[in-house]
Amino acid sequence: MFASALLLACGVLLPASNAARHEHAMMPLEHRQGNQHSSFAFSTAWQVLGPFQIGTREATWGADPLEYLGGFGNLQYSTESHFRSSLPVNGIAKWSTTEAKQSLDTLGSAKASLPIGYSNVDWDFLKVVYGWAAVQYQAWARGEIIVTGNDTQHVVLYTDAILEFWVGDAHYFGGDFYTYRKAPPVLHLKPGTHKIDVRLVRDVRAFGGILEPTIDVVLELRNTSGSLELAKPGLLISDVVDGKLASPVTSVTLRNSGEVDVEIIDIQPSHVRSPVFLPERNEFQVVLSSDSETLTASQANSTITNNTFGQVIVAGQTRPVAFNVSLSSYNVSSVNYTITYKPVNGSKRSTITVSQALNNLSLYEPHKITYLHPGGMVSYAMLRAPAKNASCKPTQTSLPVLLQLHGAGLEADNGVVAHALDAVPELCAWVLFPTGVTPWSGDDWHNWGFTDVEAAIRSIPSWIKHVGWKGPAVDIDRWVVSGHSNGGQGTWYALTHRPDRLIAAAPVSGYASIQKYVPYELWQPMDPRRSAIISGSLNSYRHEMLMDNAQGIPVVQQHGEKDDNVPTYHSRFLSQLLFQGGTNSSYHELPGQGHWFDTIMTTDQMKEFYRKQTASNETLPRKLEEFNFVVADPGDMGSKGGIRVLNLEDPGQYGRVKVRGHVITTANIWSLELETHFLQSSSITIDGLEISLAGLASEGSAPITLSKADGSWDIGGRNAAEGNAKYRRGRQLGLMTAVLRTQGPFIIRHQGSHTAHVALQVARNLHQYFSADSEISSGTPSDDSRTGNVISVVIGDVPPSLHPDFPIKAGTTGVSIRDSIGGGTRSFDEPHLAAAFIRPLDGERLELVLWGSDEAALSQAARLVPMLTGVGQPDFVVLGKQALWQGVEGALSLGFFDHEWRVSRSSLV
Template identity: 70%
Template sequence: MSRSWLCKLLLSFLLFFFCDAVRYEPAMVPIDRRQENTSLALSSKWELLGPFQIGTREATWGADPLEYLGGFRQLQYDQNAQFRSSLPVNGTAKWSIIDATQTSSTATSANASLSVSYTNVDWDFLKIVYGWAAVQYQAWARGEITVTGYKTQSVILYTDAILEYWIDDAHYFGGDFYTYRKAPPVLHLTPGTHKIDLRLVRDVRAFGGILKPTIDVILDIQAASGTLELAKPGILISDVVGGKLASPIASITLRNSGKDDIQIVGIQPAEVRPPLSLQRLDPQVVLAQVPRVLTSCQTDNASPSKASNVVLVAGQTRPVAFNVSLPAYNISSVHYVITYKSINADNKISRLEVSQNLTEQSIYKPHKITYLHPGGMVSYAMLRPPAKNTSCPSGQRLLPVLLGLHGAGLEADNGIVAHALDPVPDLCSWVMFPTGVTPWSGDDWHNWGFTDVEAAVNSIPFWIEHVGWQGPGVDVNRWIVTGHSNGGQGSWYALTHRPDRIVAAAPLSGYASIQKYVPYELWQPMDPRRTAIVSGSLNSYRHEMLMDNAKGIPVLQQHGEIDDNVPAYNSRLLSQLLFQAGTSSSFYDVPRQNHWWDTVMTTPQLVDFYYKQTTNNDTIPRKLSEFNFVVGDPGDMGSKGGILVTHLEDPGQYGKVDVKGRVIKTSNVLSLELEPRLWQRETVIVDGQELELAESLSIYKADGSWEPGNDVSYRRGRQLGAMTAILRTRGPFIVRHQGNQTAHVALQVSRNLHQYFSADSVVVYEASWGDSTSGTGNVISVAIGEAPPSLRPDFPVQVGPAGVSVRDSRGRLHELNEGARLGAAFLRPLEDERLELVLWGSDELGLSLAARLAPMLTGVGQPDFVVLGESARWRGVEGAVALGFFDHEWAMTPSSVVH
């Protein structure tokens, strides 16, 4: 045997050894089936207590009558017990036993469906008096989760249509009210039985108002891997057009179902092998391989300058964005490997594989494009470029964008949405169907969802460059907007909040506002000042108050005459208000049609409207000689007639501007900016005061007198608005907390942000408050007792171990401790127009009261600051000992309430 032959044999052996040594551990740890008796089960019988009243979106504020008795979790089943309630016969609610409508149980999963209804309530009569608000109610149900076997089971729990629940002694708020199934909690259940208490809340927006008022919910437990896993199968990736991806970024959603924090080391194509000489991979080597993980501060469509690590704390779900390209021209799928390691264990690298089938589309057909939402995660829209045979007026080189906004519960890539305008294939426009980030459009096409619309539109020029488009260009500031149902409401929002971008609008079967859709009746009683503050928090979304903003814009309305989902009254009311505002509009009640029909987006009148308005050559923004407009929140509002309101005197009240020629009159307005193309070198008269605009196109009010120039305001831009302003983040949210006492709530906040907005967040533990506020994203601080320091030592709301102190608009200091269990939720400023939302409690109960106010569901009405007393658990808003708004200098407004 020659020496060279021996060397070859030895080399082959060593190569085999090293190849085996660098194999990664699989991420999906198989379930241990050696214990044949291991299983999961949910109760087939449930203890039920109810019904009790609840108002539209009131559950976020607490308002649970059983909390007056210590909470449902403190009560034991007693068939003879009676509880005061305003809904049932005799004014009493009782216990009952109900059977789950369906249950299933296996070694790795368990499922139970509940259908709750009450016959001891005269729902029909209540609806005659209170409308749909009367069929909203709440109840509680108790059951058990049973784990058999001999070891702790890691599971995820889906809570379809459930907002709040307790498992043993752990409280969960947020749930999965819209059945998204994006971010279920991770539970580590020991063998035995575990009590689960469900707060059941019937909401007309989610359950409907016509059929029998039942509450139908599903609990679904599934075994988890106990390590990193895919929270959603596949990859969010663009379609293929012309042999290449329409967009170069993609996203995967990951969940850490283990007990240790996990760091994502890198993401690379499955074909890329690690160096054979490394038994344990150097993270920097893996990160050097393409594609790269996008940096958290990356908010445009350019390639990132460097890769960054991503950490998922135990139980967290996060979307991870990365660069992507096709390895070959004609492939049907892509395959990637996520490499990761446990932060608290050794340096061993594990891997998780993910694949995604590709969809190839004609470049002229609606196809999926991806882009970065300003919140730092990947979103998508369906884009249809102008057709080859489009015949546009000569000289129209830059075409407008026709936006089609989908209804609640629909994805933009659903054929009903993406192909709704196929019957009009040759429009002189770019047709785009945004997703608004989620099937419910984030927040009804308002703050978060509308930001997604603007990001989608602004991604078109990048698409043009990326795919080498040779057709007509795009004018991203010329919009024709339409939409159905919730998308119709979104069309009203776009029309009233970006009037200087809107060429024309066609809202279809939409509602006027959340309050007009389902009235805010049956809330717990509260004094009128508190009512006014909650209502003022929603000023920006009352379209019936904003119709003046539509003047000069062609509007076509359409509504099914017999719509039993969104009453046609909504459109008829807005049609009347448009007329009174002097707006050119057309209204069509479509005979014998309900909420939806196949050609709802392409009726004859709509087709004519699309063709006419896509060739509309009006100059945008329009210069109007006479107009009015109304502002609910300057942070949400664009300009009208070239005038932008940048600050209100009292942000809890509407600001109004009346313009006649060069005469401007204002009400509750503190500062304005004027568009140079329309107002430069004009002399204007503002509230009777003559101003020369040659040097400055910004004016502000100081001591009752208007002056040219920018005001020196501490609060501006993205910081303006009520508590929902926290959603105007630029980059992932930073959720920071103090440790074990607050970790559970911080994780819930992160989970809710992803569940309801698909948002990304970084969860940071700080033993002592440090500098984790640095970065680009907004910050949410979760605290008990000791609060993080403020950038402004004189901030009007101070919290700490001694309680809460509030400085009112007159400078008087109010101490709100009195030994009470308090919770506080309030905004504070950070640098670069960033915000911090402080969620604070004097104890765990107080923190739970505050944390539920973090923006999640639309229509709740959270002002800038709220201090909740213990009675808020059952009294709701009336249990707030202080609430209200901050002005442009972060001082408390006179309209705020301090008890």
């Protein structure tokens, strides 16, 4: 597939002709309107083929019907060609042409906007039957990039609202579905024409369900420096409060647009703009950050260079670089830094500079704080400290955290978010507006995004110390949570997954679950067992199944009656389930109101909620005499009533716990942990077995673990064995998405030039969708001291697992999987095999193996790296070539691993 392209770690060096994919007739030359100012341009005329059906978030699995015919790239434009499709009149899709709209050609850039729509589909009637799922579809578009002159052009390609595309022979999956514009691919284009094929996927979560079912995508080329450059202007830096930076940690995002890997060796202050600046004073001290180490204010007192562990940015990679900085007491208005770097295998040093204006605010205003996300990069939140005039009870020496979770597409520093609670300035709480890392909160406030929430909460004590705060302290284990839209859904997530931390919750206009928001209709057909595995992979986000977890927690719901974005049904439905579960809740539907209005977060009932619940002195965790709770993923789930589930027997199914005093009944639970208040009793009864607790109370406050052995419960258990890769625990739990629980930058390992493109693409997607940091390396790992999770990109033999008897093996002879039922082994040795699976590393780390029998198959496996929510990746997947058009039905095997890394009974082998 990459036969005619020279693959580089920087991206792809594309020749002027790509014969293997240029056998069709492109548009006439007169339609190739060149750029009079730049040396490159997009063609004006584009060829389009579609529409074809696609289900919600199904594109990750392939499900492209044209792959049955060899793929869009092998099809020639012809007005006589007909293609079977379930959507258009007569079941026939045809080629058409369109002109790029609003084409912008300026010096150093070129832009093309493609409006795509289909009038030969009865969208209204389909929507009556299938709802919003009916206005999701896919198509393909083909155009050209024209490079004039005699020089190779070094460019980045922005792909707004696009998930998948080809440039010549180079395949890219991931694109920029939400138009983040953070990590575009770097291309080195030789003079001539370069074919570009774009897969168009209309997704309601990204495009909307109310508007006309059109697709509007934007392609833009921009010149690069051909070396290290700023991926975006300025720094991610905290605001200045009372003359001090609110937080010492900052970062700059750099892109290597050259063709050799570079190493950052130093960052130093270079200039300060200030009317009172004294040039002889060193206003800034810098220390580079590595891995997930938290940098304290004291560490910023000495300047270091980074000759020993300098961060390497491979050619084509975009990477955030974190460092600490402190200001003097002078009235500094902006900062300026010089970044020194060199080629990895060279000695010549070069520099670039970055400047950032500083924002000065009061301690009591919402202001930006920064901190290290566990993934090793800098994130931010907006913090409002308790007001001077807050009327707090004398007993409230430590105040709770009031979380406000924003909706999709918003930044936390947007005034709509950060000032949403200005109408209630007197609250006895630390008001925190997390970002969730990205405007879409990473992954809908779930794994990566919620980790960011907890990191932001944990950073408040550091803020108190750093700025010299003299007011009330913070209790980081007591939360009042509210949020709007996607943030309302995030509030449901917090309520159902961290119940022992929540004083109360107020979801506003939030949806119940991904599947309820846009139904999973119109996927390619699959057998029920495959369907059940995909559904089981999303169990943790199906909040309607987790309402028992809200017992004992006050809940206030609010929703606009005329909401045409998130149907009011969601809140009504969950209100009913809360009532049936015995939860103390109230529901407020706002007559005539839509999805959003300026004071939606400060209506009368919301103000009353904030004031009452932030003043609550109820003890957490609550000591409930009777309660139930449901666990989908122990890796996502905190404790409820002092009980935490550590492992499920079958992770593809829900686990359930019923507590009546000291009598516990479980279903699908393998091990759990009891907090100390259970030790006050002489014994407990679990699943009919009485277990003595005599003498345990004297052992201090450490929780006790109960585990099953041969179907019977006992204190302790193998789950507690630290450092033993045979047993699955902690951050390793949680399906393929568990790889996102990295502690430090991701480590992406590949084999060399034939796997470099995929490795770079994985790193690009992780940064694009999560702002994540990744270290890319090739060859045998030489440093095992890194703390991050590993992604291995492999063709051929996969190195042995740390687990002594791991059930999946992949190599030149294919893939074999040992089934849990009977211990038999199933082998797959057909051509074009792909596999993606997690396996254990030391210290609760994970390795995600991406394996292919060839380069095309490896590219297919890489699609499954967690990126978009709702895809439903289980622990392991083996794909045949037919998955490219059949989707999940083309998976030869998929399923889950249990607590001993055995294939679970609910898997398909």
